[in-house]
Amino acid sequence: MTWTPAIDNWIVATGVMAALACALPGNFLVLRRMSMMGDAITHAVLPGLAVAFLMTSSRGSVTMFVGAVLAGLLTTLFTQWVERFGRVDGNAAMGVVFTTLFAVGLILIVRSADHVDLDPSCVLYGSIEQAVLDTVRPFGIAMPRAFLTLLIVFAINAILFGVFYKEFKLSAFDPALATTLGINATVMHYLLMIVVAVTTVAAFEAVGSILVIAMLIVPPATARLLTDRLGVMILLSLVLGAASAGLGHVGAITVPSMIFPEVSDTTTAGVIAVVAGLLFVMALLLSPRHGVISRAVHRWQLNFHIVKQDVLGLVYRLEEHPGEHEQAVQRILQDAMDVRPMVSHWAIGRLVREGLLNRMGGDDVRLTETGREHATRLVRAHRLWETYLERHLDLPAGRLHPTAERFEHVTTETMAKRLADSTDRPAQDPHGRDIPR
Amino acid sequence: MSGTIQKPVIDNAKANVDVIATGQEHPEDSPLSVHDLTVAYHRKPVLWDIDLDLPDGKVIGIVGPNGAGKSTLLKACMDLIPRASGRVMVYGKPYKKQRQLVGYVPQRETVDWDFPVSALDVVTMGRYARIGWCWPVTRSHRAAAMTALDRVGLADFAHRQISQLSGGQQQRVFLARALTQEAQLYLMDEPFAAVDAATEQAIVRILHDLRDAGRTVVVVHHDLQTVPTYFDWVAMLNMRLVAVGPVDEVFTQVNLQKTYGGKLTLLDEAAYAVSREMRVKR
């Protein structure tokens, strides 16, 4: 790996800037279920670029911007027309429009290959490595033109979403309400589309139009998995986008040589998308609230907690009938039926360590003072629920147990109090057992 | 390790025996018996501990307020949504083995009425299970579908595209589709929603005809006024089964109060906490 600061620093800076600029509108695309509109626009800017190239024969010109932005807007406009006038399913309408525009762009480029040097694959997956070589010197500092463009676009986006944050939020969440409050949903829609088109065009040179989608959609989607708040989501998406850009470039110049000794590096833009994807998968698995693994761990902990509570309740009930309690552990192991004995053993061990059970020598356990308090609360909740269900639902005695069984574990102090109130503080449950206090 | 743990028992030694006993009490010939059915999805508890046996050869209404889980009950019976627990028996056997005995009329809004098929095509779909995989639709099946369309008074509309039918006609197309299944048990999800009075009468007549031919019809229904005239039995539902039985016995002020009156907030709260915390799914 060779890190040439003059080049590599700028590559990372440009990539980060592209990711930042894209992530802002991307959040709203994801929330408005318009992710694929991002895909459509990024494909469809091709003819706009081609026409602009034909007219000016230069890259980075204002014409190019205008042409591509117009093409992007036409995509949304045509899609809406086809959807409304042709009554075609929205997805299909979008598919028809963007593929057509892409094809037209391709034809234009191939037809005019004599006049302009525009490689469609450059539009499709860009070349950040080349883009940084094209420098400008505003304020006497040399910087890549692409970086400057993206910086400006990011600044504009940041101001726009800062100023209209409320409006974007509301029209993404509830367009009908937004309209009644005087926020024109159509205007907001097209404003977002313009922003997406402008950002796409600014970023295409660095990462190529298809990988723009990765920057538009993936970081916000990842952020969405990590938080349920819009503000935090936007900030996270910026951080994630920047991180994937930075790591992406490092990956592009290190990873290939680990696998293929003779290859030094690969396309940075592609690796940026891959890193963004990997971050997404990690969030999918590990996100504290929605993650697959964290949910599984949480579920396991919860189940273990329930087993522990069940053991406590069982010991309490055994102690109610002193004649049987010498076999407590065996009873636990036999009776906590669909739990494996090993799990019961763990639960007993944990309860002993927590000071809720005492080992009585041999194979027996007893409740400690604290243990008895816990167990009393559980058994009380169970028996109160049985009373409640019997009184209010007219359930037959035989049907009370399973429901009370589920509810006892989630019964809070206040709920227990309300339960007691609404059942006139009974002394005994429907099976004639004492309800402890 | 499972979410719910069957608990020991000293508390419930007798109770457990009872549960098993009620399980066995479900009569073999009941067209639909639901035991201990619980449905909770999207963290929202919808049905709790539903237990019912429906009698043969009756028109049975399921009533309850909005969000009481009426449609959910039907869908859960047909495995269209996952059950947290419970079993459903159709004529004494699990639903999966008895599919051909059950005819389903879904809500009208659930499908795309712009779909390029004619009324006759839709009704013919009722025969597909009978026709079997890969076999083509023959004339006899189409004739059966035509008979069903005629029975609901839409013979003249057989070749119309379905979007060109009125709401009431679309509902009758769905009914005809279920009729061609020649099922023993019909489960209908709000067949009277947004239909005109004449259609409603026509549908009721067909339901009563079905009953007179020995079929059992279960109908999710809204309009309390018509319950006594339309149905023989009624099941009153509000997240739990409040009452089920012959209309003149259970369709009482007291039961209506229980069904539509204030919610049992404690139960709600606990049910929500359980579904959120425990994911009752086994």
Add this chain to the structure above:
Amino acid sequence: MPTIEDILALLTLRDYNTRLVITSTAILGAAAGLIGSFLMLRRRSLMGDALSHATLPGIAIAFLVMVAVGGEGKYLPGLLAGAAIAGLIGVGCVVWITRLSHLRDDTAMGIVLSVFFGLGVALLGVIQNLPGGNKAGLESFIYGKTASMVWSDFVLICGAAVVCMVMCLLFYKELKSLCFDANYARSWGLPTGLLDAMVLALVCVVVVIGLQAVGLILIIALLITPPAAARFWTHRLGMMLVLSVVIGAASGYLGSAVSALFPRMPAGAIIVVVAAILFLVSMLMGPARGVLPRVWRGFVLQHSVLRQHVLRAFYEMNESAHEGELTEVEQTQLSIDRLMAARSWRRTQLLRALRAARREGLVEVASASGGDDENMDGRVYRLTDQGLVVAARNVRNHRLWEMYLIAHADIAPSHVDRDADQVEHVLGDEMVARLEERLRREYPEVLLPKVPISPHVIE
């Protein structure tokens, strides 16, 4: 410019190479049109988009693996197998993401297509930098390379098309049921998940086969555009499938023909543009759902509404003049000014309607005293015999509907005229019969074949 000779030679497929290319793309278009129809009806059109982008890393990995085991990197079946596997994994990821998280399927598709494509680009970058020759041309999968098709490609495309055709025919009824009402299909025991998987697998086959011909971005168009175009022409699924196949095939045929005739016309793109043109034509002209037929139907309805208004005006003004049932002899002749007073309509509207009614022989000019063609104001009109019959029927329908509104919808008699106005024009014979049936109790006279008396005062 190509000569007529060239065009003929091309369209009749005289040259071996063009024959191969044109028939291949036509068959590919047909297969894509067929399976794309089910994709569209299942509202999953863009799944083809995600799938086709997701094939790129498969191609690159297949190449690397084949080189690593010492084989020929560009062995086509190997590359296509890699593409197919990657495509299916991509679809699997979309399903997996929507199952495991609360993200919507559009976001899941966006993630899969961009990340997979990114991986593909990165791997292509690696391949470019590998020492050793014979690695160029993998990018042709992105845009396609129609002109370089060979016999084996043709066989492959035919094979894929036959598989699609057979599966769709065999499971036609099941797919129809699935697309129309998946819940109902499940209720009678159809394994909907399995069928969905089959559709996606067939889409994958078409996409992978189409990579060679039109490239991975433009194959999406062949999956989406022909079915969407076919839907405008018919309300029947079978017919729609046939048309979609025809449109797909025509796009392939014409597109590759144009591309062969002119220099520097990328075939894949031309095929898509031809498909888009066919779509546009269908959207405008398609009799079932097209825009122009719909506008035309609206126009015709408006016209007939106006005509009915004119006839009713004649009838009712005569009726009020004669207090009761009309006979031809007693007819009063009406001037434009008196007709103008009958309703709030614009003069031009009325004149146009009168002209049309005259053409249809419903109205005639009674006397042209003081008027010629330029000055129609002075003319006096009356109904012809035929016009009288039609007018009587219109008025009868109108009044039946008014009576129905008064009797069954509790609308005040003073308001029914306006309400009935909107409905009477769409009353068919069957509706009229039902109205008569319904009104029998309240108005026994409706069973007589005559015009009932207006239930409200005519101004």
